Amino acid sequence: QVTLRESGPALVKPTQTLTLTCTFSGFSLSTSGMCVSWIRQPPGKALEWLARINWDDDKYYNTSLRTRLTIYKDISGDQVVLRMTNMDPADTATYYCARCLTGYGDYADYWGQGTLVTVSS
């Protein structure tokens, strides 16, 4: 049974760095074809893809946010971390992590419940 859960602060101040952790089970990110993506959704708005890390440690980022984002696998092997620097109120959103499968493009077949992050002083 595949599960994912996002964790991190609910409130961050402008200019601070956000660190979110995706803890997953039911699959191994060492398995060929596996990946984990981060997607966010501002209140009442559309989904926005942020970043992805593959089983082989290849990493991919949203073009406009690339300089602010870092994605990496935790040494534990069952966590993926997303860091976003210089947070702004416009970054207020629900942040989701999702398992994805590569091969023909990629698609996210299991999602976490999401975590709401509010950026405010």
Next chain:
Amino acid sequence: DIQMTQSPSSLSASVGDRVTITCRASQRISTYLNWYQQKPGEAPRLLIYAASSVQRGVPSRFSGGGSGTDFTLTISSLQPEDFATYYCQQSHTTPRTFGQGTLVDIK
């Protein structure tokens, strides 16, 4: 970045209706196209990948089609649990991009 444009942005339909949502890519993406359903307060759910492959567990009333730049998601007979927002996403090029969503609500 590839822009994804969905139409309509919203539609009202009745139970039993056939509903079609369109997604257009700003450049050709072959069949690298996914569809997700999202209900209020919930995470998105994968419906269709590779333009026309139905995810396990998704009812057969959902189907996808298209290639190149133009794609469709069709619900053959709308059920009460299908009232939701639907998003297309291209997986041809990084960064992956989503459409703006189509809200399907009750007429």
